[in-house]
Amino acid sequence: MTTKPNIRDLSLEELEALIVGLGKEKYRARQIMKWLYAGGATTFAEMTTLARDFRSRMEGITRIVEPAIDRILVSQDGTKKLLFSLEDGLFIESVLIPGRNHWTACISTQAGCAMECRFCLTGRQGLKRNLQPSEITGQVTMLRRHTPEGPQIKNIVLMGMGEPLANYNHTVKAIRILTSDFGLGFSSRKITVSTCGLAPKIAQLGKEVCVNLAISLNAPDNERRDVLMPVNRKYPLEELIRACRDYPMPGRRMLTFEYILMAGLNDSPADAEKLARLLRGLHCKLNLIAFNEFPGSDYRTPAPEAISAFQQILLDRHYTAILRASHGRDILAACGQLSGHAPSFA
Ligand code: SF4
Incomplete structure (x- = not known):
């Protein structure tokens, strides 16, 4: 059949x-x-x-199927984590992050992830499968239905479970639906794809759809990035930074580099100096995120003084370096904490 x-x-x-x-x-x-x-x-x-x-x-x-909202957790800071069930019984997660007058939707592109970033809870479970375009856009339509009144969803970040560029064709198809007048009508300036660094796919994305790009960087040199993010052994920093330089950002927008600070690993003043040298000449901003510990994680959150000193070095070198408050820490909804496990909602 x-x-x-x-x-x-x-x-x-x-x-x-x-x-x-x-x-x-x-x-x-x-x-x-x-x-x-x-x-x-x-x-x-x-x-x-x-x-x-x-x-x-x-x-x-034909049939019409969307992911179904299974459970919702609400954090003390207003962040909502939603567990979706898929047709085949798998679960994925999305996060709604409150802004002053809007929501940002952080959505998933894969069930699990094959990239094995050492600091990430999703990476620990391996890849179960790629999401279909309907399962990517369906998170947004269901989230919209969940927030019918009051603030609307204005920004979409493809930063939930999975590596969007490893599910390239379905991600691009979903972005076209999200941004078209016959689809969900979002401006491409309001959509951000976050990648761990699949350099050839970054180039392809730049040619096919014009959306914001965020790079999950997390180390200032190949030596440490090779360990933290195995993708770096295939596409080392030189290749990744070259792809970033060539990426056509929409309008005059800046590339974003996400840098998760981990105590004693990548948070020293010397690391900040190295990072500043690595990104020299790029039209970019840096989002600094203190590592979110989760049960069994190998890494620790740095001391507040270490975080401030790191940020100050980048500011002194004229970078836009923002210390990102992590939303939804109490419900494991922060960066790198999504698991798609029903038990985490218990
Ligand atoms: S950080 Fe992103 S790319 Fe890396 S394992 Fe986690 S979900 Fe995958």
């Missing part, structure tokens, strides 16, 4: 081809997309601008 395709996995072009194949007008694809994304339709019955027999035919050959 073949499973009917999930219509939410299709690009506009794929849906147009399917509809033309049924002998219907191509523009019907846009109408369906609008019902799905702007209209929030979850059944063909709701798509009342389409003829009844056409809706039945579509229902006969």
Whole structure:
């Protein structure tokens, strides 16, 4: 038995081809997309601008499936962590981070992750599978439905579970739906892809979609980055920084480098100096994040004085270096703490 395709996995072009194949007008694809994304339709019955027999035919050959919200945890700081269940029983997590008048949605692109970054809870579980485009965009549509009133979701960061560029095709397809007028209508300036450093894919992304880029850096030299982030053995810092220099950021926006400070490992004044030299000449900002300890983690949070001294060295060298407050620490929703495990919601 073949499973009917999930219509939410299709690009506009794929849906147009399917509809033309049924002998219907191509523009019907846009109408369906609008019902799905702007209209929030979850059944063909709701798509009342389409003829009844056409809706039945579509229902006969496709299905409409989104991830389902299984549980929600709310942090003391207002951050919400949502556990989603997928059709095959896997779980993934998204995080809603409160801003002054908006939410930022941090979404996942894979169930688990193969990149094995040593400081990351997701990396410990290995890769279960890539998410489908519908499972990536579906987190946003479900989060929107969860926040119907009050502040809206303005920013989307692909920084949850998984390495977005290791699920490249589905991530790009999802970004096209997130940013198109027939889809969710987000500005590409409001979307950020975060990568551990798959240099060739960074170049490809720059050519295909114009979104903000964040690099999870975490070490100022290859020696330590090789240990902390095994991806560095394949794409060392020189190659990564070259790809960053060539990346066409939207407008005059800055690249972001995320740097998780770990006590005694990468947080010394000498490390800050080295980092400043590494990034010299790049139009970038640095997000400094104190390591979020989790049960069984090998690394420790640095002392506040060490963090301030590190930041000051970068500021003195005219970098924009922001100390990021970690949101949702009490519910394991902060950077590197997502596991997609139902038990972490118990
Ligand atoms: S930090 Fe990101 S890329 Fe690295 S293991 Fe965790 S989820 Fe994967």
